[in-house]
Amino acid sequence: MIARGFRYKLEPLPEQEALFRQFAGVCRLVYNLALEQKATWGRKHRLGYVAQAADLTRLRAEFDWVRAVYVSCQQQALRDLDRAFGNFFAGRTAFPRPRKRGVDDSFRFPGREVAVKSLNGKWSAVRLPKIGWVKFRDTRPMRGDLKNVTVRLDASGWYVAFTREIAHEAPAPSLEVVGIDRGVATTLALSTGDMLTLPASLERIEVLKRKAQRIVARRKRGSNRRRRAQARVARLQARQARIRRDFHHRAALDIARRYGVAVLEDLNTRGMTASARGTVTEPGRNVRQKAGLNRAILAAGWHLFATILTDKMEERGGQVVIVPARFTSQTCAACGVVDARSRESQARFICIGCGHTDHADVNAAITIERRWNTPLLDVEGVHQQPCEASTGRDLTVSENPRRSRRGRC
Numbered sequence: 586m587i588a589r590g591f592r593y594k595l596e597p598l599p600e601q602e603a604l605f606r607q608f609a610g611v612c613r614l615v616y617n618l619a620l621e622q623k624a625t626w627g628r629k630h631r632l633g634y635v636a637q638a639a640d641l642t643r644l645r646a647e648f649d650w651v652r653a654v655y656v657s658c659q660q661q662a663l664r665d666l667d668r669a670f671g672n673f674f675a676g677r678t679a680f681p682r683p684r685k686r687g688v689d690d691s692f693r694f695p696g697r698e699v700a701v702k703s704l705n706g707k708w709s710a711v712r713l714p715k716i717g718w719v720k721f722r723d724t725r726p727m728r729g730d731l732k733n734v735t736v737r738l739d740a741s742g743w744y745v746a747f748t749r750e751i752a753h754e755a756p757a758p759s760l761e762v763v764g765i766d767r768g769v770a771t772t773l774a775l776s777t778g779d780m781l782t783l784p785a786s787l788e789r790i791e792v793l794k795r796k797a798q799r800i801v802a803r804r805k806r807g808s809n810r811r812r813r814a815q816a817r818v819a820r821l822q823a824r825q826a827r828i829r830r831d832f833h834h835r836a837a838l839d840i841a842r843r844y845g846v847a848v849l850e851d852l853n854t855r856g857m858t859a860s861a862r863g864t865v866t867e868p869g870r871n872v873r874q875k876a877g878l879n880r881a882i883l884a885a886g887w888h889l890f891a892t893i894l895t896d897k898m899e900e901r902g903g904q905v906v907i908v909p910a911r912f913t914s915q916t917c918a919a920c921g922v923v924d925a926r927s928r929e930s931q932a933r934f935i936c937i938g939c940g941h942t943d944h945a946d947v948n949a950a951i952t953i954e955r956r957w958n959t960p961l962l963d964v965e966g967v968h969q970q971p972c973e974a975s976t977g978r979d980l981t982v983s984e985n986p987r988r989s990r991r992g993r994c
């Protein structure tokens with residue numbers, strides 16, 4: 586069984602939107618109260634979900650406006666908190682923080698209390714307890730058993746996300762291996778020579794966003810005009826996130842369908858080698874600026890891609906492998922010589938040792954692919970220059986990325 590999310594844009598009526606805000610507000614309050622209670626008394630009294638749910642019943646009896654909001658949503662908030670503490674005690678996350686208005690506007694229903702119907706080709710509706718039927722733009726078919734339903738506010742409006750469990754037979758993984766280099770000029774370069782680049786519209790939005798950010802800086806703190814300017818930045822950011830997510834989903838699906846093993850480099854060590862990628866070239870000012878722009882666009886997306894790809898590979902019986910990133914951009918894929926001078930420009934790789942020529946990102950992708958096969962590492966590491974960049978890590982093959990660290994790989 587695998588859990589999958591299906592997310593759609595909601596089209597609530599004004600009175601439904603008012604209920605959404607009320608639900609989100611009360612659930613946030615319940616969460617924050619329970620968090621405070623747990624932080625103060627939890628250690629002494631071993632407060633778990635059951636004890637806090639009993640307190641919730643008392644709270645509901647006492648206050649009408651708490652009772653006005655559907656009880657399951659409030660219980661789900663307590664479950665969230667319980668999970669947050671579980672993650673904290675297991676050392677996976679930091680101590681749970683209070684939820685904030687405008688950031689954590691969401692509430693959740695158990696799947697069995699919710700119904701869905703199709704209205705026509707474009708629209709469907711979801712029945713939420715105490716709220717009623719709410720229309721949503723039906724952009725993709727759903728499958729699997731409904732587990733729960735979350736309603737959430739982001740900068741561009743209200744969304745509904747259905748979490749479903751999909752039973753699947755993992756197919757015999759094809760043994761085709763592909764190495765993937767995540768870069769700035771080419772977003773994804775595959776060891777097969779394929780190159781995928783983020784849509785150009787992202788860059789246009791980035792320029793608009795920076796302009797909008799400068800406007801925010803000029804507005805007086807606490808003013809309405811500042812709030813409006815901030816909302817514009819948030820909307821542009823949300824649009825970028827949607828475009829990026831769409832690109833990653835498409836690219837990952839394509840890769841998961843074609844290959845059994847996808848090899849990525851460990852990006853936590855990438856910062857150390859990043860300078861070598863740039864210094865060989867003599868980029869003009871615009872090139873640098875553009876690279877900076879792209880880097881900013883990508884920064885949030887690289888880890889997300891690893892998570893999405895892992896999901897899609899696992900669903901098809903495949904596997905994602907993370908290998909060390911050291912010198913992937915300077916290593917010749919043909920003979921293994923490591924030399925910064927081989928990187929002739931941002932795009933071109935010409936080996937100092939053997940003269941092998943390739944697109945620099947594809948060369949890196951092939952090197953990444955080879956690192957999955959440990960014995961071949963013997964080939965690498967013939968340094969022509971003393972190298973300063975050392976990550977302190979050995980060139981050993983690491984495990985699959987851990988899923989629990991919020992998309993970090």
Ligand SMILES: [Zn+2]
Pocket residue numbers: 917918919920921922936937938939940941
């Ligand atoms: Zn070579």
